[in-house]
Amino acid sequence: MGEPAVQRPALLLLSTGGTIAGSGATSTQVNTYAAGALSGDALLAAVPELQQLATIRVEAIASVDSADLQFAHWRLLVARIREAFQTQPDLAGVVITHGTNTLEETAWLLQLLIDDPRPVVLVGAMRPATALSADGPLNLYQAVEVAIDPQARGRGVLAVLDGEIHGARAVTKVATQGVGAFRSTGAGPLGWVDDAGVHWPAAAGAPMVPFAALPLSSMWPQVAILHGCVEPPAALIPALLQAGVQGLVFTGTGAGQLSAVERTAIDQWNGPLPLMLRANRCGSGPVHRCADHARLGLLPAGTLSPQKARVLLLLALIAGYTRADLEGELQRLGLMAV
Incomplete structure (x- = not known):
């Protein structure tokens, strides 16, 4: 008698393009x-060792540079992952090939929306698939290793790059580069x-998965990110408010500090204010409460980067959050002190 067939874990690989599929x-x-030039099937075929790990x-989902990713692509990703987890109890996890430019935003969006212990793993590359020493094939192999690892369950949405x-x-x-x-x-990996x-x-x-x-x-709300700098354009904030933006994320200097120009523009606005968050441009470190900013309706984004603060604000607006609702969510997520 022959040896019994090995039952390999089942995985769903969703391709979106990016450098990992670049040529x-x-x-x-x-x-x-050209980003996204290769199909997901081509990426899989380039790493035959994956056949030993999983089915x-x-x-x-898309074949684009991740800078060109749209809300419609996010909707497709969320819907497909939710459907897969709901209808396939034997599915070990999901791997998403993604461009690196906005990979972190998609990862955070999915973290806030996908409520299942099975891992969702995003993977990208810094060199195109056609390059000498392309990093995509090994990154993809290791992403699959993580996705089928039992200890990855319950850790939320993950990203695997360069062995981390x-x-x-x-x-x-x-x-x-x-x-x-x-x-x-x-935090560290x-x-x-x-x-x-x-x-x-x-x-x-x-x-936590609040959404x-x-x-x-x-139709998604309009949320703008403003970058703090010396003497920012005084007309920019009034123009955005007049245009009806529903959310603003301020990339403040230092620990999320707004300039007098920005504070004055908010203070002098006569209409309803959008939901507003304060992040920082430093790259690390938290943004805490500030009485002066709170008076103007601004909430701190904690340790979230401006782009991740925007993702949170987008979902909060879709959910119909008030400022008080958003403040409570920030506290529940551990981004803002109670």
Whole structure:
């Protein structure tokens, strides 16, 4: 009698494009290439070792540079992951191939929306698939290793790049070049992957999923990010408010400080104010309460980057949050002191 067939874990791989699927004219081009040129099936075929790890179903969500990702793509991702987890009890997890430019935003969005202990793992690359020493194939292999690892359950949405496992809340891109371009600011990676397997130095702590039941419509609110600097344009905030933006994220200087120009523009506005969050432009460190900013209706974003603060604000607006609701959510998420 022959040996019994090995039952491999079932995985869903959702492709969205990005550098990991990029193609350049020559193997030495690492900065000039077409992002999203290769299909998810082509990425899978380039790493035949994956067949020994899992049975992988590939589906395409998009084939774009992640800078061109749209809300419609986010809706498709959320809907497909929710459906897969609801209808496939034997599914071990989901892997998403993604461009690195906005990978952290998609990861955080999914963290706030997907309520299932099974892992959702985002993976990208800093070099196109056609480049010498392309990092995408190994990143993809290690992402699958993480997705099928039983200890990955209950850790929320993850990102795997350059042998490191990052959580959705802390991960951010910190460099324009080089394969080690991602960090978890203020926290460090959750674990790592190497020849010996997947390593988790700490026990899992299930993250909160405040918008698990939130339906996503085709129309999303308008939320702008403003970057703090010396003497910002005085007309910018009134123009945005007159245009009817529903949310503003201020990338303040220092610990989320707004300039007198920005504070005056908010103070002098006669209409209803949008929901507003204060982040910082430093790259790490928290933004805390400030009585002067609170008087103007601004809430601190804690340790969230401006782009992740915007994601939170988008979902809060879709959910119909008031400022008081948003303040309570920030406290529940541990981003704001009670």
